[in-house]
Amino acid sequence: MTVNLGPSHPAMHGTVRLIVTLDGETIVEAVPEIGFLHRGFSKSSEHSTWHQVLPYTDRLNYVSPILNNVGYIMGVEKLLGIKDTERSQYLRVLAGEISRITDHLTCIGAIGLELGAFTVFLYAMEARELLWDRISELTGARVTTSWTRVGGVASDLPPGWEQKLRDCLPRVMELTGEVDTLLTRNRIFIDRTRGIGVLSAEEAVDWGFTGPCLRATGVNYDVRKAHPYLVYDRMDFEVPLGASGDTYDRYILRLEEIRQSHRIVLQCLEQMPPGPILIDDWRYALPPKKEVFGSIEGVMAHFKLITEGIQVPPGEVYVYTEGANGELGFHLVSNGKGKPYAIQVRGPGLPILSALPRLIKGHAIADLIPIFDSINMIGGEVEQ
Amino acid sequence: MSQALVDLVRERFPDAKGSSHRGDEVVTVRREQVVDVVALLRNQAEMKLLRQIAAVDLLTFAGESTGGGALASIEVPAYALEKKPRVEPRFQVAYNLYSIVRKQSLRVRVELRSDDLKVPTITPLYRTADWWERYVFDMFGIEFVGHPNLQRLLLYPEFVGYPLRKDYPVRKRQPLVPELDFPDLVRGPGPGPGGAGVPMSQTHVGRQNVDPDAYD
Numbered sequence: 001m002t003v004n005l006g007p008s009h010p011a012m013h014g015t016v017r018l019i020v021t022l023d024g025e026t027i028v029e030a031v032p033e034i035g036f037l038h039r040g041f042s043k044s045s046e047h048s049t050w051h052q053v054l055p056y057t058d059r060l061n062y063v064s065p066i067l068n069n070v071g072y073i074m075g076v077e078k079l080l081g082i083k084d085t086e087r088s089q090y091l092r093v094l095a096g097e098i099s100r101i102t103d104h105l106t107c108i109g110a111i112g113l114e115l116g117a118f119t120v121f122l123y124a125m126e127a128r129e130l131l132w133d134r135i136s137e138l139t140g141a142r143v144t145t146s147w148t149r150v151g152g153v154a155s156d157l158p159p160g161w162e163q164k165l166r167d168c169l170p171r172v173m174e175l176t177g178e179v180d181t182l183l184t185r186n187r188i189f190i191d192r193t194r195g196i197g198v199l200s201a202e203e204a205v206d207w208g209f210t211g212p213c214l215r216a217t218g219v220n221y222d223v224r225k226a227h228p229y230l231v232y233d234r235m236d237f238e239v240p241l242g243a244s245g246d247t248y249d250r251y252i253l254r255l256e257e258i259r260q261s262h263r264i265v266l267q268c269l270e271q272m273p274p275g276p277i278l279i280d281d282w283r284y285a286l287p288p289k290k291e292v293f294g295s296i297e298g299v300m301a302h303f304k305l306i307t308e309g310i311q312v313p314p315g316e317v318y319v320y321t322e323g324a325n326g327e328l329g330f331h332l333v334s335n336g337k338g339k340p341y342a343i344q345v346r347g348p349g350l351p352i353l354s355a356l357p358r359l360i361k362g363h364a365i366a367d368l369i370p371i372f373d374s375i376n377m378i379g380g381e382v383e384q
Numbered sequence: 385m386s387q388a389l390v391d392l393v394r395e396r397f398p399d400a401k402g403s404s405h406r407g408d409e410v411v412t413v414r415r416e417q418v419v420d421v422v423a424l425l426r427n428q429a430e431m432k433l434l435r436q437i438a439a440v441d442l443l444t445f446a447g448e449s450t451g452g453g454a455l456a457s458i459e460v461p462a463y464a465l466e467k468k469p470r471v472e473p474r475f476q477v478a479y480n481l482y483s484i485v486r487k488q489s490l491r492v493r494v495e496l497r498s499d500d501l502k503v504p505t506i507t508p509l510y511r512t513a514d515w516w517e518r519y520v521f522d523m524f525g526i527e528f529v530g531h532p533n534l535q536r537l538l539l540y541p542e543f544v545g546y547p548l549r550k551d552y553p554v555r556k557r558q559p560l561v562p563e564l565d566f567p568d569l570v571r572g573p574g575p576g577p578g579g580a581g582v583p584m585s586q587t588h589v590g591r592q593n594v595d596p597d598a599y600d
Contacts, residue, residue, distance in 0.1 A: 316440070
């Protein structure tokens with residue numbers, strides 16, 4: 001029998017369609033059909049200035065948008081050959097790790113929800129909202145953050161924000177602990193996830209897996225450790241590894257990564273130096289408003305940056321950062337004319353989703369949902 | 385560090401060209417060599433992870449920026465093909481490879497002329513190449529010879545043209561997709577494919593048979 005799941009199905013997380021061939025309850029074959037959320041990210045970007053692309057990157061992974069902002073802006077900075085200020089690097093890591101926690105909480109909450117553990121979902125959402133409140137105080141928006149700038153970030157920490165974050169983090173970790181106690185040794189949850197959707201390490205690499213799904217198979221690849229960018233080399237954290245590569249490992253790995261990200265956030269708050277949050281080079285960064293209104297150089301720099309955009313020298317780079325789901329890559333080409341000549345994004349979810357037929361083959365149709373949840377497919381980045 | 389990889393390729397393929405930009409090592413090879421080069425890197429340099437296959441259309445690279453200046457209209461076609469000199473080779477396909485064990489990355493680049501947009505597939509080497517090749521085919525119309533299922537990935541089969549080519553206007557409208565016959569479970573088997581009933585357009589749902597006065 002052939003069953004059509006999606007594109008509008010509550011468990012399909014956005015809009016992916018699965019055409020599943022069944023033998024009884026066993027899945028014989030599955031064909032994913034994607035593209036229902038295709039927005040023409042690359043084409044739109046090619047007709048915008050380098051900074052105008054930034055809001056489009058929010059919408060790639062809408063549960064951890066700051067990680068996309070950071071990944072993209074680091075690509076532009078690599079093309080320019082510049083670095084942002086030290087405080088901005090700490091701010092990017094800080095906000096990025098908070099976003100990673102929200103991403104993992106969303107994934108875990110959804111697994112719980114769709115396996116019938118609604119309590120888990122509520123705990124995870126409460127923790128996520130606490131952090132998204134902090135993100136919205138910092139950037140002005142929960143999800144559409146557009147917070148980074150070439151050479152820095154858009155805004156510094158608001159007054160009292162650090163204390164607010166320090167106040168809410170224990171509650172977030174307490175809620176994460178509740179999720180842990182509700183699921184990790186739960187007999188029903190273990191029965192539904194242990195040994196389900198197993199992939200070996202070699203196969204996972206062959207399928208292009210990165211991030212938690214790859215590390216669940218035991219492969220130690222985390223861009224933050226392998227090629228430390230920003231200030232990750234100054235952070236003391238561990239990369240949790242799984243062993244069996246099944247749904248349970250992917251769950252437990254995300255839970256552990258929340259704890260590691262929590263450590264990084266606290267270290268950022270400790271180590272963060274005072275200083276400027278944006279470089280003082282008006283070829284790349286907007287001059288402060290005082291200069292724009294008070295000096296002819298400021299007006300001209302502002303006008304040039306807004307109308308023509310940043311002039312990026314010709315070149316081609318591939319820049320990669322650790323997104324919440326894996327390696328987030330941007331393939332950027334500039335022809336030196338003020339707009340990106342070509343942008344193609346490597347959403348970590350795309351290779352992972354392409355392996356979904358392999359993961360669910362031979363399992364019962366009821367197992368499809370936890371497997372699909374645990375790979376945490378995000379429509380925005382997969383379908384661009 | 386990655387220079388060693390370029391040397392490894394050039395040892396076996398002397399006409400491969402190495403280049404570098406901002407620390408990204410690139411090796412440009414001929415189209416016929418790409419499968420062998422990628423296989424060499426995969427088997428001898430532990431490059432087991434294919435990060436991405438990307439493509440670039442160089443049509444307007446040297447000329448004006450696409451769509452005119454920052455304030456120009458984006459509704460006009462970006463590039464009048466017949467008036468401009470042809471850019472050859474027009475397309476580049478880039479394979480971003482990575483070795484998790486050795487922490488090295490390398491980009492293998494293939495240049496293609498616009499009259500012969502064919503590249504041999506690397507799906508036997510990397511399973512993830514399946515979808516990336518479909519993506520590049522979808523967006524640029526580059527054919528990957530030997531791919532087991534070369535269909536559009538993100539766009540629908542009836543889509544006309546290849547949107548990431550530089551001569552595709554950003555606001556181009558697509559024709560409406562004609563209605564398909566589909567098997568009608570309610571009305572029973574009929575003449576369409578798979579035993580379809582009356583085509584949608586002939587039923588009360590279709591527009592053709594609707595009496596325009598009926599809704600007055």
